[in-house]
Amino acid sequence: MKLMTRLTLAAAIALSVATPSPAQEDAYPWRMEEVAPGVFAALQPVESRFDDSNSTVIIGTNEVVVVDTQSDPAAVMSLIDWIGGVTDAPVRLVINTHWHGDHTQGNAIYRDIYGDDLEIIGHSSLEQDVPERAAAFVHERTAYYDAELPAAYNRLEQGVFRDGTPMTDDDKVEQEATLARAEGWLAANRGARFVAPNRTYSMRQRLRRAGRTIDLIHYEGHTRGDTVVWLPQDHIALTGDLLDDLPYTGHGYPTPWRDALAALRDMPIEITVPGHGPVFRDGNKLDAVHGFLNDLIVQATVAAEAGQSLQATVDGIALDSWRDRLASDDIAARFFDQALGEAVERAWLEARGELE
Ligand SMILES: [Zn+2]
Structure with missing residues (x-):
């Protein structure tokens, strides 16, 4: 997902990344679901499943592969901690299913921790879309909040909305919470760095990594550069937001998207790990x-x-x-x-x- 191009400040803040409290930073509430031996779906809590993305972690003997990297640094770090708790093998490959920041922003942290031995792979369009769209969005939003928040605090202090309507006590509580979320988002994202894939493919790519066959299949749908990660030995598809809990179409291509889903229907998929929401085990x-x-x-x-x-x-x-x-x-x-x-x-x- 990544809604937002034309949302109002309040709506954008309401949809923004949930910033974990200090207590949550110690134990980010991932739900880890082992969908095949050594393949773990890292699932966001259901109530905040649209705030940031799921990941999938594939653990091999000598290396680990991670699919999608979140935007919230606390989420990224807690997943890296989890990986370190179950294996000494380093993460050597990150796959991005598409350019949206909730799937790519954490690349920078993986790069910092695992260094230049880490490959990051995605569809060739991500070379342009990560810096020009994902990074640009965060930087524009940071500037927007910086410009708008002082006035929003002012209005809260005066107890009036932008149009002059007085706030009730409930409104004030809600506004305070909204502004706190905006501050949390700014704290997590100010100075955010974006690292685009350093390895790309165009239509289809077969990898042998972490002891598994991993097929990358390109579709245009949710974005112009979607990747479905297909594990043919396990009959598992990691679909990113091409198929997730709720389709977000704001950057999408409806007809190719529909046709991509028809193509997925013809594949022998038994388990789908979506970009957001719980694992699917049927075609509903x-x-x-x-x-x-x-x-x-x-x-x-x-x-x-x-x-x-x-x-x-x-x-x-x-x-x-x-x-x-x-x-x-x-x-x-x-x-x-x-x-x-x-x-x-x-x-x-x-x-x-x-x-x-
Ligand atoms: Zn998305």
Whole structure:
């Protein structure tokens, strides 16, 4: 995921990376699920599953492979600590499933700790997108908070919203919490460094690492540079956000994405570790996301071909039933509603041949 291009300050802060308290930093609440011998899904707590990404850790005799690296330094460090607790082997390969910062920002910490012997691999587009999109986003957001927070504190002190409406006591408590989250995000991200992959591939790459066959398969979908990590001996797919708990379409390509999911459906996948949310052991989520994208594409195409404006298309879209099918709780339902406009825009632009 990585929502955010056009969110208001309050909404952006509300969606921001949860900053662990000092107590959590000692024991970040990862849930480690061994999906095959030596293959561990590192899963975020369910309630904060969209704040930062899952990882997968593949432990071999002489080396460790890590897929996706989070953005929150406390999460990254606690996973590295966990790895050090179960093996003396160093991490020698990081795979990034796509450029979003919640999957790549931690690369810098892995590089610091494991040095130049560590390879970082991703789709070739990440060479550009990590510095120009992931890093740029964090730096812009830092500047935005720095510019906006003093005024936000001022308004809190005066007890009025931006439009002059007075805050209730409950509003003030909520605003204080919001500002504290923003401060936490700034503390974790100020001066953040981004390290792009130093090894790339374009369509498909087979690796033999950590005693396993690891296939990297490129798709365009959630982003232009998605990688599905396929472990053919284990029938495990690590899908990043191409297939995760809830599809985020703001940087996506709806038609290739739908077709990528159809391709995944033809693979003998038994276990899927998604970029966010719990492990899937059946095809229900894949079917639901495929169905949602297909319905989105069909409706947006009909509207675009009828000459409807973007706003009319957004207003007329009827995808609410997918919220119930895709969202397993209120958190996901809220994300679905927040991201729907962007999803419609992407599909409408695509139907008009204007998707960049
Ligand atoms: Zn993502």
